[in-house]
Amino acid sequence: MSENHLAKLTEAIVQINMEEALEIAPRIIAGGMPALEILNGALVPALDRVGVLFRDGEYFLPDVLMCVSIYNQIFAQIEPDLKQGDYKSRGRVMLGTVKGDTHDIGKNILSALLQGNGFEVINLGMNVPPEVFLQKATETEPDVIGMSALLTTTMPEMKKTIDLFIKSGLRDRYKFVIGGAPVTQAFADQIGADGYGAEAQSGVDLLKQLLS
Ligand code: B12
Structure with missing residues (x-):
């Protein structure tokens, strides 16, 4: 082929x-x-x-x-x-597409690749409000929270989510990574995320690095 x-x-x-x-x-x-x-x-x-x-x-x-x-x-x-991959339990990752955004194809690719690389994935789906990220994080205690946005109008929800964790005194418990076509490293720096992945494979590499 x-x-x-x-x-x-x-x-x-x-x-x-x-x-x-x-x-x-x-x-x-x-x-x-x-x-x-x-x-x-x-x-x-x-x-x-x-x-x-x-x-x-x-x-x-x-x-x-x-x-x-x-x-x-x-x-x-x-x-x-x-x-399919060798299961090593490299860590637990919670993923969601932010509030107002129903694009989930890229996030689901990331989810599949992470699972293939030995990560446990909690997939919250799409249109996830900051409060739900917070509630589910306290329930499931992931190591990393990954947010996806495909619309320029929903990117601010990423900042709102991180800000809610700061306000709740829980920011330092988790690493935050973000991605999606309009997202950039500069935006990640601006909102205080721990990392940005341009595509799913670099997202996997980033997580391996953050949790090593
Ligand atoms: C498919 C699609 C849809 C589908 C979504 C179906 C679904 N279940 O996802 C439907 C038809 C529902 C849709 C609706 C809309 N869409 Co749309 N859509 C697209 C399209 C064609 C492809 C998106 C996609 O899946 N790409 C493929 C995946 C693999 O790429 P990706 O998501 O970027 O993900 C990769 C990386 O970014 C990264 N990644 C993604 N997330 C994360 C997260 C982390 C943590 C990490 C590390 C990495 C990572 O890994 C992935 C794999 O490598 C894009 C155009 C485009 N080329 O982007 C428009 C696009 C995103 N849509 C657009 C628009 C305007 C809309 C609508 C507003 C249209 C309307 N008038 O109603 C609605 C909005 C609905 C909503 N509220 O969300 C615009 C956005 C413009 C903008 N700048 O904001 C785009 C860019 C089209 C365009 N050129 O105008 N859409």
């Missing part, structure tokens, strides 16, 4: 050709290509292109949702492979 097949898969997702996408993907998987390569070589690039089409007004929300639906069906096929 070659880069050509990955490109065809990307194209089928972008063109909302479910039949073709669901025909090519299992063949690539059966050919033995590692899940991470399929993810980074076809699925994520497809969503990137869909994002551009959406931004430029060529695709509308229903189109994006159709692409996401195809993406989800293929992700479900490679997820078990992403989660």
Whole structure:
């Protein structure tokens, strides 16, 4: 299975050709290509292109949702492979997409990769208010709290969440890491987060480093 097949898969997702996408993907998987390569070589690039089409007004929300639906069906096929790894219990990570934000694809990729790297993951889902991060943290005592935001308008919720922990006197119990397409290292520094990951794999490396 070659880069050509990955490109065809990307194209089928972008063109909302479910039949073709669901025909090519299992063949690539059966050919033995590692899940991470399929993810980074076809699925994520497809969503990137869909994002551009959406931004430029060529695709509308229903189109994006159709692409996401195809993406989800293929992700479900490679997820078990992403989660497979040597379990060493490197630490406990709580993940959530911040309040007002329902983008959870990137966070779920991070979750799968973390599990594959021996982390225990508590996934709070999407649209998580600061109070829920706080309540769940005191209930489950994670080592790290990871927040995701895809909208510039929801990024301030990350600061609100860290500020709530400061106000509650619990900030120093946890490490905070943040990510999502509009987030930057400068923003992480500005809001007092302990780290920022540009993509899921660097997020995993960051956590290994923070907990070593
Ligand atoms: C899919 C999608 C949707 C889907 C989401 C489905 C879902 N279940 O997630 C739907 C259709 C629901 C949607 C809705 C909307 N969307 Co939208 N969406 C996208 C799209 C096309 C892809 C996002 C994505 O999944 N990317 C792929 C993943 C893998 O990338 P990622 O999330 O960045 O994650 C990676 C890294 O950032 C990192 N990471 C992510 N989180 C974390 C966390 C930590 C701790 C770490 C370390 C790392 C990390 O790891 C990941 C893997 O490498 C983007 C365009 C784009 N290319 O980003 C627009 C985009 C994000 N959406 C946008 C908009 C405007 C909206 C809507 C407001 C549209 C509307 N008018 O209703 C709504 C908002 C809904 C809401 N309240 O949240 C804009 C945002 C503009 C902005 N600057 O704020 C974008 C950029 C599109 C555009 N070009 O205009 N969207």
